[in-house]
Amino acid sequence: MFAKTITAITAAKTVRLFLRIFGGGATAAPGLVAERIDPTILSRLTSRLPKKVIITGTNGKTTTSRILSTILSFNGIKTIHNREGSNLTRGIVSTLIEKSNLLASSEADIGVFEVDEATLPEAVSKINPDVIVINNLFRDQLDRYGEVNKIHKRWSEVLANLPSNTTIILNSDDPSVAELGNSTKAKTLYFGIEDEKMSLLRLSHASDFISCLSCGYELKFDHIYLSHLGKYLCNNCGLKRPKPTYFAHSIKFLGSEGSVAKINTPQGRFDISAQIPGLYNLYNIIAAVTAAISLGIKVENIEKSLRDYKSAFGRAEKLEINGKSIFVFLAKNPTGFNEVIRTVFWDKERKNVFLIINDLIADGTDVSWLWDVDFELLKNKVDQVWISGLRAADMSLRLKYADIAVDSSNVNEDIEESLDQALKKLKTGETLYIFPTYTALLNLQKILRSKKVTGAFWEN
Incomplete structure (x- = not known):
């Protein structure tokens, strides 16, 4: 059987070499080939790792896993991490094989694996993780x-079905996630937000879990932080938000440039000045901090390692091109889009916006979710708007119903042509805020690379 594993690794490494030579990313295909040859290869490769962490959720798993990996690496822990975001089992296998020799060994101390939410059952059974982090659950x-x-x-x-020696880390503010802690033998840690100033006035259209998962009664929210995340209580059966022992408070937004906050943990308190913006990213930071502490990292070392963390491409990364700035925010579902809008338009300054909507399999072929995004919040807050992607017409129609005027000449399915048009109209020193869906983000990445525009994503 081990001969089959060696054959799988050899074949995967060969596939990776050819893909890299011809400009491919090689983030999934090598793993797919390896799994076809040896279906047990993921279990075999991860069984040799001393520690394993799985991070999942609808939004934030890429950022959370990158932050945790950064913390661990800063503290001298050799880490294997599928940092490119290929989060099906084939992507994890590709990463493991890249970092392993032909005998399936690596020098890593720990594996940090971002896992697709639908893949979690398979990943857990094959990886047998020591820690599982669940950020949130939204429609996607x-x-x-x-x-x-x-x-x-x-x-x-x-x-x-987890053993008691597993640690699960759950978002206490998400009723659908926090409730998972009621039916497990595993050690459970909760993280969240404790800052009433961040509370919204009402639940958004994108809120998914507004009824009690125990009895079906409508939940009462004292504070709403985003979508259905907040402080909640069921007046019928008594189910309520677990009090988080790891939380952020005293939060101050700095727009697209980041935010500052105080972090409380049972092991100590510290201040952070995050270069990644938005309340949703503070959730990601707290989740990563909780995981790091559960793995034995000291609070003072976590604080130091967070200082220089920069976002991944498409996660609020700032780029420069011909004297103009670009911010790229991945927007792949209603809640994510709403939070991006909330983050970017926190002040009263009007913005230039470029929306790129695709409907390929990785985006979701059903774009009806656009009608659950609160685009009405953009009214009187945008200066110029450009729309592109395969479903540019649908996006244009949605903005029309939001009473946001878009020049028909600014609607073009060709992403590169539309980007060039937008950059040409922008003045030196102005900023373009780009909101792409997932495959549109990949298209944009290739276009920017061809224009020699690079940032932290390529440096990493």
């Missing part, structure tokens, strides 16, 4: 995942 790609209740049921079944 209805054509692929179905309703969120189906994902929640799968997660609940997985966590119910």
Whole structure:
């Protein structure tokens, strides 16, 4: 059987070499080939790692896993991490094989694996993780995942069967995630936000879990931080938000440039000045901090390692091109889009916006989710708007119903042509805020690379 594993690794490394030679990313195909040859290869490769962490959730898993990997590496811990974001089992196998020799050995102390939310059951059974982090659960790609209740049921079944020596880290502010801690023998840690100033006035259209998962009664929210995340209580059965022992407070937004906050943990308190903006990214930071502490990292070392963390491409990274600035924010579902809008338009300054909407499989072929995004919040806050991507017409129609005027000449399915038009109209020193869906983000990456525009994503 081990001969089959060696054959799989050899074949995968060969595939990776050829793909890299011809300009491919080689983030998934090598793993797919390896799994075809040896279906047990993921278990075999991860069984040799002393520690394993799985991070999942609808939004934030890429950022959370990158932050945790940064903290661990800063502290001298050799880490294997699928940092390119290929989060199906084939992507994890590709990463493991890249970092392993032909005998399936690596020098890593720990594996940090971002895992697709629908892949969690398979990943847990094969990886046997020591720590599982679950950020949140929102509606995403209805054509692929179905309703969120189906994902929640799968997660609940997985966590119910975990051994007691596993640590699970749950978002206490998300009722669909926090509830998972009620049916597991594993050690459970909760993280969240404790800052009433961050509370919204009402639940958004994109809120998914507003009814009690125990009895079906409508939840009462004292504070709403984003979507259905906040401080909640069921007046019928008594289910309520678990009090987080790891939390952020005294939060201050700095717009697209980042935010500052205080972090409380049982092991100590510290201040952070995050270069990644938005409340949603503070959730990602707290999740990563909680995981790091559970792995034995000291608070003072976590504080130091967070100082220089920079976002991944498409996660609020700032780029410069011909004297103009670009901010790129991945926007792949209603909640994510709403939070990006909230973050970018926190002040009263009007912005130049470029929306890129695709409907390929990785984006979700059903774009009806655009109608659940609160684009009405952009009214009187945008200066110029450009729309591109395969579903540019749908996006244009959505803005029309939001009473946001868009010049028809600014609607073009060709992303590169539309980007060139936008940059040409911008004055030196102005900023363009780009909101692409997932495959549109990949298209944009290639276009910017061809224009010799690089940032932290390529440096890493």
